[in-house]
Amino acid sequence: MEEADQPSTARMIDFWLGGAHHFPVDVAAARAFEGAYGPCAPLFREMRGFLGRTVRAIAAAGVDGFLVFGAGVPTQGNVHEAAPEATVLYTDVDPVTIRLGQRILAGSDRAGYGFGDATDVGTIDPALLHRFVPGWGRRPVGVIFLGLAAFLDDATLAGTLDELYAAVAPGSFLAVDFDSEELAAHPQALAMMGPAFRMRPPAAFAPLLGRWTPTADGIVPVQHWRPEAPPADLPDAFYGALATKPAA
Numbered sequence: 001m002e003e004a005d006q007p008s009t010a011r012m013i014d015f016w017l018g019g020a021h022h023f024p025v026d027v028a029a030a031r032a033f034e035g036a037y038g039p040c041a042p043l044f045r046e047m048r049g050f051l052g053r054t055v056r057a058i059a060a061a062g063v064d065g066f067l068v069f070g071a072g073v074p075t076q077g078n079v080h081e082a083a084p085e086a087t088v089l090y091t092d093v094d095p096v097t098i099r100l101g102q103r104i105l106a107g108s109d110r111a112g113y114g115f116g117d118a119t120d121v122g123t124i125d126p127a128l129l130h131r132f133v134p135g136w137g138r139r140p141v142g143v144i145f146l147g148l149a150a151f152l153d154d155a156t157l158a159g160t161l162d163e164l165y166a167a168v169a170p171g172s173f174l175a176v177d178f179d180s181e182e183l184a185a186h187p188q189a190l191a192m193m194g195p196a197f198r199m200r201p202p203a204a205f206a207p208l209l210g211r212w213t214p215t216a217d218g219i220v221p222v223q224h225w226r227p228e229a230p231p232a233d234l235p236d237a238f239y240g241a242l243a244t245k246p247a248a
């Protein structure tokens with residue numbers, strides 16, 4: 001079994017979600033972060049709940065192909081589990097997480113995992129893209145872009161979302177989230193996220209969506225996006241939206 005010498009936020013999330021696909025270095029980083037911030041598991045459960053609700057909403061609109069960026073670990077209620085009838089391509093840039101994902105999905109003919117830099121869709125292996133997201137560019141798809149915006153500056157994020165808008169067929173959906181300014185009150189935890197980590201107030205995020213149109217649900221704390229049970233009383237750490245490229 002491969003080890004990792006650097007922690008990954010994706011595998012830390014797997015730890016917080018009670019998964020089995022992380023390494024000692026991820027657990028140590030997760031515990032150190034909680035020491036500086038506080039319990040994280042409830043926040044990431046809400047994040048994963050948002051993923052599930054948006055994916056099911058996209059599938060209910062008749063979409064059966066998903067492309068996932070910054071995918072992390074493909075378990076614990078991830079996209080192919082929320083939409084079991086769909087085909088899903090998970091992508092990430094972290095080689096250890098990609099290999100982990102490929103092992104997890106080895107037996108699946110509906111979900112695959114490969115390299116993909118969200119800022120350049122051309123980095124995805126076209127054979128994988130067309131196998132797991134058939135009709136890419138011609139049929140509506142679901143693009144899942146969660147846990148990623150915080151690692152991209154405004155210009156890169158806006159350019160990336162616009163490139164994706166141009167690439168997908170009309171009728172496609174984008175599930176997206178971003179980090180609020182919650183960590184500003186926890187400077188030690190914020191420092192652990194590194195200098196490139198970006199927090200945004202909702203008003204600063206909306207223009208970055210560009211041509212993508214948020215649904216009437218708006219851009220809201222993820223636990224308030226079409227909740228299926230009374231939302232947990234948690235800090236508004238993550239905001240999210242479901243957006244569309246309207247059908248022609």
Ligand SMILES: C[S@@+](CC[C@H](N)C(=O)[O-])C[C@H]1O[C@@H](n2cnc3c(N)ncnc32)[C@H](O)[C@@H]1O
Pocket residue numbers: 008009010013047069070071072073091092093094097116117118119146147148151
């Ligand atoms: C906070 S984790 C989120 C993982 C997953 N979306 C989740 O919610 O569990 C961020 C992930 O984005 C990946 N990442 C960072 N920059 C990226 C980029 N430019 N393109 C694609 N993935 C990237 C990291 O390797 C990491 O796995």
